[in-house]
Amino acid sequence: MDTPQNTALMRALAEVPGPLPTSGVVHISLPHTERFTVVGNHLAQNAALSTTAVGFAVRIQSLPQGTEVGIKALAARFPEGEKLIAAALRELEAHGYLHRTRVRLPNGRMVTRTVFCNHPEALLRPRPADASKRGPALVAAPVSAQAPAPVTAPIAAPALVTAPVPAHVPTPAPVTPHVPLPAPEALETPAPPPVTERPVSAGPLPPAPPAPRLVPPPTAPKAPPRPLPQPRELTPGLQQAAVALLSDLRRHAPELVLSEADIERLTPATATWLERDTHPDTIRQALTTDLPQPVKYPAKFVRHRLTVLLPPPLPGAEELTPARPRTVVIPLQTCEGCERAFRSRTPSLCRDCRTACEQPAA
Template sequence: MDTQNPSVPPHAQARLAGNKHPNRAHRTTGGLQHDNTRHTTRFTVIGNHLAQHRELSLLAIGLGTHLQSLPKGAPADIKTLAARFPEGATRIAAALRELETHGYLRRECVRTSTGRIVTRTISCNQPAAARHPAEAPSRTTAGPQPQPQPQEACEERTPRETREQRAPRKPLPAVPRPECNVPALFRAAADLLADLHRHEPRLLLSTADTAHLTPGVAAWLERDVTPAAVRRALTADLPPEGVRRPAAFLAHRLADQLPPSPPFPFRAPAAAPPPPVRHPLRNCDGCDRAFRSPDSDTRCRDCRTDIQRAA
């Protein structure tokens, strides 16, 4: 009779009341439910600090998860990712910048044994643990500390491309200007540039870029070039590797391919003539037929003709 049951708690536990019970939030009938099966092969461990990040966009979270799942040495440049996913190069570049800002991505320029400069893209699964030694907190214990295992992917770049990335952005090239200052001409040029990305998604322009390029497009329109022809000239034969800076590319093309001036000066389109006056309907005093006439006429044309013949 002195055998004790080890499963019985030594003291009675107080019952948690109300909403303080830890499992209270999981007893609701609605909300998200999980049907999980344990992975045994081909899986990646992703921290909730990335999957549930409050500042990263959904695209950045998904792209960070994809990068952490890639093997070492896999290509991770913008061109490769844009070919893999439907979001396009612009949105993928923005998502990579988000990951880089929050420490989930690092880009380092290194020189290979052959002298080539390459950009090494490093995906960090725990940014807080991958801080530089100067930023890491002091430790009282000696010995080597464990380091996170980053997943690396190298993107080859020439030394000239690396210098262009580090150097400050150069001002846009000058564009031609029209000889006449017609507001309708500049308005048509600005509308053409704002609509350009609908015909070529790689030529998405900012407000400042549009303001800089508008005089150049206006100079083309002044030379009696139709908007459709200007659009074809700006979007045709783009480089196969893409356009690094669309505004600079368009500024060079506007100046380099400027057509000659027409033999006659540009004239703004004449204003449309006013619509004809439409008199109200009224009934003829002679035959009671409806006709349109100013207030001075009380009879239709036939009745007026009959009166004139009778006189």
């Protein structure tokens, strides 16, 4: 049963034009006439997406509109499990191919509306204001008024066509071949049934606002990395302590094996931590806690944590002491007449004794 299939494959391989490559894949591309889906290379060769996510994107794109594409619906249709399908859908949602929102129906029921875009990068490009320009067609283009009625598929004015002409009979010459058809606004014809979800507009379409994107596209320029911290003065003591700490990391985390060149590059950043009165155990804990599995690039990982988790310098004693307003306290004095306590800058009589002394004199 396998021989005819192999024979047909070898015959098709012999018809491939040009010399065949000595290694690698050889494509035998046959044109599809039915049941096919166009997939862009931005999806098929996206290195940021897993193979499972790309496969489910192709599967969702090939399904007819209105098909349920939830996690349970896809798990019932395909052999993958729900966890693998949920992870693939999250990847597609993060890269803009899939968008899921919760909407409320008129009867009050909450449902999840899933929208799949086969080319999310095209939504971010500015669209021309003139709808006649070539670009990503979101609505059907209006029928041209200068095209002959028997040639175009959607007939704009059925009243002008008398009868269908058989294919084997030559078409007679029209009586008035040079008379243009009236403008679409002047024709009083019944509205054709809608073929798309959006209405056909004869005028220019306003530019659509760009779709919001939560995650930047893979081709977006990345921000430059932060510079490596540098100490104010790299003393021999700081350098020796930093080299010893970096060399000792593999005892506490076997994944963090650094070469001599890596230790030499990371020594100034580690010395900056020590210069800011950071204990070596604190630095070691910051570099070895919650390690990713696996650590592909230990030197880059240590450089990132030394740069991002750098603590600020310790404040001085003057900075820790808050400035308090100076208050003047008047001392207590003992009245020389009645021996009561009262506040006064100098020893004297209280107010009552001063008043009693002043009355006889008056």
